[in-house]
Amino acid sequence: MLQGLTIKGTSVRVPIIQGGMGIGVSLSPLASAVAAEGGIGIVSSACLDRLLAKRNNKVYNTYDAVYEEVCLAREKGGVSGINVMVAIARDYDVTVRAAIDAKADVIISGGGLPLALPGIADPGDTALVPIVSSVRALQLICKKWERLGYRPDAVVLEGPLAGGHLGFRLEDLGLESNRLENLFPPVKDFASRHGDFPVIVAGGIYDHDDISRFMAMGADGVQMGTRFLATVESSATQAYKHAVVKAGPRDIVVASTPGSPCGMPFMVIKESPMFLSALGNRRRPRCDKGYIMTKDREGRYALCRAQENTGDCFCICNGLLSSGGYNPDAEEPLYTVGANGYRVDRISTVHDVMDELKGATPATQLVSPEAA
Numbered sequence: 406m407l408q409g410l411t412i413k414g415t416s417v418r419v420p421i422i423q424g425g426m427g428i429g430v431s432l433s434p435l436a437s438a439v440a441a442e443g444g445i446g447i448v449s450s451a452c453l454d455r456l457l458a459k460r461n462n463k464v465y466n467t468y469d470a471v472y473e474e475v476c477l478a479r480e481k482g483g484v485s486g487i488n489v490m491v492a493i494a495r496d497y498d499v500t501v502r503a504a505i506d507a508k509a510d511v512i513i514s515g516g517g518l519p520l521a522l523p524g525i526a527d528p529g530d531t532a533l534v535p536i537v538s539s540v541r542a543l544q545l546i547c548k549k550w551e552r553l554g555y556r557p558d559a560v561v562l563e564g565p566l567a568g569g570h571l572g573f574r575l576e577d578l579g580l581e582s583n584r585l586e587n588l589f590p591p592v593k594d595f596a597s598r599h600g601d602f603p604v605i606v607a608g609g610i611y612d613h614d615d616i617s618r619f620m621a622m623g624a625d626g627v628q629m630g631t632r633f634l635a636t637v638e639s640s641a642t643q644a645y646k647h648a649v650v651k652a653g654p655r656d657i658v659v660a661s662t663p664g665s666p667c668g669m670p671f672m673v674i675k676e677s678p679m680f681l682s683a684l685g686n687r688r689r690p691r692c693d694k695g696y697i698m699t700k701d702r703e704g705r706y707a708l709c710r711a712q713e714n715t716g717d718c719f720c721i722c723n724g725l726l727s728s729g730g731y732n733p734d735a736e737e738p739l740y741t742v743g744a745n746g747y748r749v750d751r752i753s754t755v756h757d758v759m760d761e762l763k764g765a766t767p768a769t770q771l772v773s774p775e776a777a
């Protein structure tokens with residue numbers, strides 16, 4: 406039996422957080438299904454304005470889209486929240502405000518250091534949880550947050566095997582010291598000495614044994630993305646789910662140059678149509694969406710690097726939106742997955758995945774709806 410997890414006074418019986426997956430992979434159907442199974446379901450906030458506009462055929466601003474999706478995730482009960490990426494800087498503050506107003510149980514924030522998070526709005530009962538990839542990053546966040554009168558309600562420690570963006574330099578990804586097992590002890594030690602907030606580990610955790618192993622080391626819970634990507638309830642396209650099921654170990658690579666306009670290494674399935682085109686220099690789509698903006702000299706959000714420089718980056722937003730079914734006819738899809746994605750061999754329901762992760766069903770007894 407796995408022990409439950411409590412964050413800011415809210416408890417779940419299964420210590421599994423389903424990691425936020427943008428763009429358009431973890432929306433309310435996935436988050437509420439995980440919450441119903443006793444874990445914590447997380448909506449990704451990335452591009453929700455566009456995704457909801459398409460779903461409901463009306464114009465949305467970011468605030469309304471975030472508010473509505475958080476409410477939908479909460480509708481059937483359980484514990485749920487939202488992932489907000491620092492790199493999507495232009496929409497960051499308004500997304501946090503909307504999530505707090507919608508009474509999200511938790512805001513999990515990474516993809517950069519969420520140094521200003523507690524200063525945006527009074528979080529009330531909403532837990533604020535940064536994602537870090539080192540104890541140094543956690544120390545820095547705690548120092549900044551202390552000045553704002555806040556301490557993290559928990560921390561997610563994400564290692565180099567995770568899906569999406571990685572918080573390491575490309576050349577450091579393979580270092581022994583950066584294995585999750587080795588990153589964990591100093592982070593747990595720091596958290597224990599600063600209020601004993603829960604430490605959640607993420608990146609490459611795949612089965613019940615992995616969860617038990619990290620919990621025996623002292624982790625309070627796990628965050629998992631890849632296991633929930635090819636579920637029935639995930640909003641990835643069928644083509645995306647099948648690409649994950651089909652991928653072998655050599656098919657999952659780190660995109661760097663060309664890569665994400667944020668400059669962070671980004672995990673991809675090599676055969677993703679957009680990545681193949683970018684690698685082969687056939688086509689590196691330019692940004693026309695403007696989510697990953699940097700500020701100009703006057704401090705206005707002005708430019709995404711993929712708007713003008715398609716030499717070392719390409720517009721991942723358009724590719725990921727395509728993989729979430731937003732614009733599949735207009736843009737080639739881009740598939741991101743964690744390093745253990747090659748172990749996914751079927752499309753399962755969240756119920757079956759959670760049963761297996763809890764240790765209730767041996768992995769080999771699960772029947773694939775695909776194989777049936």
Ligand SMILES: Cc1cc2nc3c(=O)[nH]c(=O)nc-3n(C[C@H](O)[C@H](O)[C@H](O)COP(=O)(O)O)c2cc1C
Pocket residue numbers: 423424425426427428430449451488490514515516536563566567568569570607608609610628629630631632634741742743744745
């Ligand atoms: C398809 C996909 C999209 C992701 N998108 C985000 C995101 O938008 N923001 C974020 O902080 N993490 C993102 N992640 C990371 C997950 O939230 C989670 O921490 C990570 O996947 C854990 O590693 P695992 O995939 O090995 O389980 C993404 C991961 C995947 C697989």
